[in-house]
Amino acid sequence: MTMNATGGEATFADLGLRSELLDVLSALGYEEPTPIQAEAIPPLVEGRDLLGQAATGTGKTAAFALPVLQRMSHPGDNDGPVTLVLVPTRELAVQVSEAFHRYGRTLGTRVLPVYGGAPIVRQLQALKRGVDIVVATPGRALDLIGRGALDLGGLRTVVLDEADEMLDMGFADDIEAILAETPEDRQTVLFSATLPPRIDGIARRHLQDPVRLEMGHAATEGRQTTPLVEQSAYLVARAHKPAALGRLLDIEAPTAAIIFCRTRDEVDQLTETMNGRGHRAEALHGGMEQEQRDRVMSRLRAGTADLLIATDVAARGLDVEQLTHVVNYNVPSAPEAYVHRIGRVGRAGREGVALTLVEPREHRMLKAIERVTKQRITVERLPTVADLQARRMELTRSALEEALLQDDLEPFHVVVESLTDEFDLMEVALAAVKLAHQASGAALDEQEIPEVSPRTVEKRRDHREGGSEGARYGRAPSGGMVRLFFSVGRSAGIRPQDLVGAIAGESSLSGRDIGAIEIADRFSLVEVPQEAANEVIAALRQATIKGRRPTVRRERDTRSRPTRR
Known part of the structure; x- marks a missing residue:
């Protein structure tokens, strides 16, 4: 826990931020900085380079956005951008840009997201008018540089956000080419959920005496900064995965959940299956227009949908406050992907649950994730039909208990009174409970899901x-x-x-x-x-x-x- 000079917990005011930013943070309801913000903001405000290991959900966007805005002396007066933020996907570009807009709204800061799949003419026009901050995917940034539309000669700060994801997507050469166009005396900030050797190589080449931070893992002595996520896995054959998922969701009853799938087709098929089981599921993948994606996210945030079934690319950078569960419908093929996924819950001190469906051939991949994350993922027995019936009965009881606590039962008094003339009061109550139980959809015909054991498979050549x-x-x-x-x-x-x-x-x-x-x-x-x-x-x-x-x-x-x- 970061303390201020008086021994109390650090506040945003302790971090040396200007009054305009403090007023905005107060209006947004931000009471105190997260650990990554408390550690990163002071050296970044001083102009230091920084290499940070930070999982999704630790507050890293504000950790670099606030210092950038703090050091921007005259927003609106710059011909070319003074800050460039490189991100792996269009979704994250939009999210980071929105964050800069929120924090810098009273400063008159001009922020432009640029990414592929959007009309380049508008981006060219915006750059010609002048911007202070550009948030870009590497491919589109390089395209604009080649056209002579994006001049990086006046840059004071470069941020590489989710750098490991950019390298995994094949952007290493693009990043090197972009950095070659920037001034040597720039400030460079690199955030990554993991720090493989390739990230260290970029840091050695492009960062000058950087401050090093490790957050999102138990890396800081005396402080646990991992999201509060309960992690478990279930062995299940591929043919029974939809039924297993439905049963787990019935048992867990999440407020809202993201279910990660590998492909768009799998997302669409599973969304249809879950809706057929009575869930309110929405699909999110790269084959959808941005307007469709926005509608999906609005429904999830408004509570009119409770399941978001998505691919990794489509779900990157999303932050939905009411999320309680993350489900890996397949075991991620790399530990870094698992870290990114489960980081969607357990944010800002809230607890969350991560569930993983494991096919027998994927068992080794689960062990690899445990070795890298140094966290045990408990392999649980799938709930049986009896477990499901008991859970549904518990939900029926809770619903009846809630109804009894409400003072609106008088209109039904005459029905009970007339029935007790002919039947015992206990029998009347049992019949009412039966009807309530059936009306909740709890009388579904269920079959047992066969148990499976892990088996060794030949490791795929990568x-x-x-x-x-x-x-x-x-x-x-x-x-x-x-x-x-x-x-x-x-x-x-x-x-x-x-x-x-x-x-x-x-x-x-x-x-x-x-x-x-x-x-x-x-x-x-x-x-x-x-x-x-x-x-x-x-x-x-x-x-x-x-x-x-x-x-x-x-x-x-x-x-x-x-x-x-």
């Missing part, structure tokens, strides 16, 4: 671990994967990260979902999850890779193809 260029053509794809053909290869300067970046940027897949990559002179082969193949093909129809628009299709039967010598 393109990130072993240089798959020039690999064995004609071999079978890894289990659950299908191979896609791209009509560009080594002669076009194509590298694995180019293919990963294109797929992750245009579809709902992340870099971690993509399997082996094989690059030949004139074509490339990429493994993707079988259920996502059609989505990837459709998403890349209008995309360009290294300036070329490739043909993308499923690989044809390769058994007759001669082995490359």
